[in-house]
Amino acid sequence: MPELNDLFPMLVLIALIGGFAGVLAGLLGVGGGIVLVPAFFYALQSLGYDGPQLMQICLATSLATIIVTSARSVHAHNKKGAVDWDILRSWAPGIMLGAVLGVLLVSQLRTVTLQAIFGGLALIVGLYLGFGRSEWRLGETMPRGIKRAILSPMVGFLSVLMGIGGGSFGVPLMTLHGRPIHRAVATAAGFGLLIAVPSVIAFLFVDIDQNRPPFTVGAVNLVAFGTVITMTLITAPWGVRLAHAMDPKPLKRIFAVFLVLVAMNMLRKALWG
Numbered sequence: 001m002p003e004l005n006d007l008f009p010m011l012v013l014i015a016l017i018g019g020f021a022g023v024l025a026g027l028l029g030v031g032g033g034i035v036l037v038p039a040f041f042y043a044l045q046s047l048g049y050d051g052p053q054l055m056q057i058c059l060a061t062s063l064a065t066i067i068v069t070s071a072r073s074v075h076a077h078n079k080k081g082a083v084d085w086d087i088l089r090s091w092a093p094g095i096m097l098g099a100v101l102g103v104l105l106v107s108q109l110r111t112v113t114l115q116a117i118f119g120g121l122a123l124i125v126g127l128y129l130g131f132g133r134s135e136w137r138l139g140e141t142m143p144r145g146i147k148r149a150i151l152s153p154m155v156g157f158l159s160v161l162m163g164i165g166g167g168s169f170g171v172p173l174m175t176l177h178g179r180p181i182h183r184a185v186a187t188a189a190g191f192g193l194l195i196a197v198p199s200v201i202a203f204l205f206v207d208i209d210q211n212r213p214p215f216t217v218g219a220v221n222l223v224a225f226g227t228v229i230t231m232t233l234i235t236a237p238w239g240v241r242l243a244h245a246m247d248p249k250p251l252k253r254i255f256a257v258f259l260v261l262v263a264m265n266m267l268r269k270a271l272w273g
Helices: 004-028 033-046 054-079 085-106 111-131 145-162 167-175 181-203 222-245 248-272
Strands: none
Touching: 004 033, 004 222, 033 054, 033 111, 033 145, 033 248, 054 111, 054 145, 054 181, 054 222, 085 145, 085 181, 111 145, 111 167, 111 248, 145 167, 145 181, 167 181
């Protein structure tokens, strides 16, 4: 059993991270994973759990939290009739396949490489959040056939490489193909479940052979998972109330700047240490 002196600082840091992620999710509608992964990384590193497999733990634990948050989100959106089940059913096999392939790749890579991948993809997401326009279009209907067969595994694969749910790639994909934003957000929550469930099952069998935080099963840290879920349940409604009290658009641009800075710092640490 771990010493209380080892576990208590970890609980406090993770609780703060979970609270912050919950407020952001409620305020800006962004998935928690894109905040949780770098936050887990810096918190666990500062507590002495640095190592070649640290990013695997951060990605897997973030995805585990997404199972719960996405399930709650899909349920809430479905009660309002906003989930496009036809898109979910037709995209599900490819997304799930891509998620499993993502775990297979992540399990073979080390922290430095995964930092570089996360930093590069987060930079793209941050720039889209900051400069993307609602009127941009790649098509008026969702891709089918060969295009869907290529794009659906890519959504699952890239999301696992970042430890995120379906929002960061799914929402832009759907809005760029003519889906209304509220239906895109609702359906992307379903993407999150399709990504997180198979990938977390696979991550439970990944062997972390050195410097594991307490209560880590496979690559999933149960302390961080439970603490973050508890805190986001408490703080996400605060973010929702803040969103109704102010204009979230300038805040989303501020978050985009924050995300770009986090991404660039990840890239810096990966490339230059």
